[in-house]
Amino acid sequence: MPRRDRPATPHADAVRMTSVRKVYGKGAGAVTALDDVTITIPRGTFTAVMGPSGSGKSTFLHCAAGLDTPTSGTVLLGGTDLSGMNEVRLTELRRSRVGFVFQAFNLVPSLDVLRNIELPxxxxxxxxxRAWLEEIIDRVGLTGRTSHRPAQLSGGQQQRVALARAxxxxxxxxxxDEPTGALDTVTGRDVLTLLREAVDALGQTVVIVTHDPVAAGYADRVLFLADGRIAGTLDAPSADLVAERMAGLGGRV
Structure with missing residues (x-):
């Protein structure tokens, strides 16, 4: 029997957000982080989210991933409505149906690579x-490193562990969330290539927030936010086109 919160058959949309609004605070001090956002992210695609500072990028990601609850509107993950779920059910959903890769690698320092990957x-x-675990370890280039602790790895290797865990x-x-933000240029591109391969070879759906036009150039589509609203999209992006569009929105994140 399928899980109650998991659709019996794969849904064409990985994420669907409809009229999502997120407001922090109340009264005169209230801040609207997302304002009537409606967007669909198809399964098996790579989406990059960009925008100026304060545009709502992180709030978008948190609401889409079930880390935060919209003030109004609906968020569907693979056809499952997250509205009204309590924290226990949201935690179970995130553990089984969502993977996370952050700028801070968030590895457990006392666990070796293998146990960090297996933690979820x-x-x-x-x-x-075991067969899938070995395939993932091989794909991210950690074969022979599984007994190492995070402190024994480079930043790029630690992010590979985080990706394998995801x-x-x-x-x-x-x-x-800025998965290459703490990495040098070459290592960052290695991680982006792995994310791209996860989409192309494994059929994975990837959504990243980034400030880097080069990183966005690995995506199938770039979603631009400004003042909490969708300010446009760009399909088949290049770094130059992304940088040009960002300049029109007010520059860097």
């Missing part, structure tokens, strides 16, 4: 698929 499975009580549950969506 252990937390959810899910048995490890992939191991076979999530419906991987969300990344």
């Amino acid at each position: 499975l252990r937390l959810s009580g899910t048995r490890t698929d 992939l191991v549950t076979r999530p419906e969506v991987i969300f990344g």
Whole structure:
């Protein structure tokens, strides 16, 4: 029997947000972070989210991933409406159906690489698929490193561990918040290539927030935000086109 919060068959849309509004605070001090955002992210695609500082990028990601609850509007993950879910159900959903890769690698320093990768499975009580685990470790280039602790790895290797951890549950969506922000240019491009390969070879859906036009150039589509609203999209982006569009929105994030 399928899980109650998991659709019986894969939904064509990985994420659907409809009239999403997010307001922090009340009264005169209220801040509207998202204002009537409606967007669909198809399954098996790579989307980059960009915009000036304060445009609502992080709030967009948090609402789409079930890390935060919209003030109004609806968010569907693979056809499952997140509205009204309590924190227990949202936690279960995030563990089983969502992967996360952040700028801070968020690895557990006392655990070796293998146990860091397996952590979401252990937390959810899910048995490890050894063949899939080995494939993921190989794909992200960590073969021979699984007994190392995070402190024994470079920043790029630590982010590879984080990516493997995000992939191991076979999530419906991987969300990344500046996943290359703490990496040098060459290492960052290696991680972006791995994310691109996860989409192309594994059919994964990837959504990242980034300030880097080069990173956005790896995506299928760039979603631009400004003042909490969608300010446009760009399909088949290049770094130059992204930078030009960002300049028109007010520059850097």
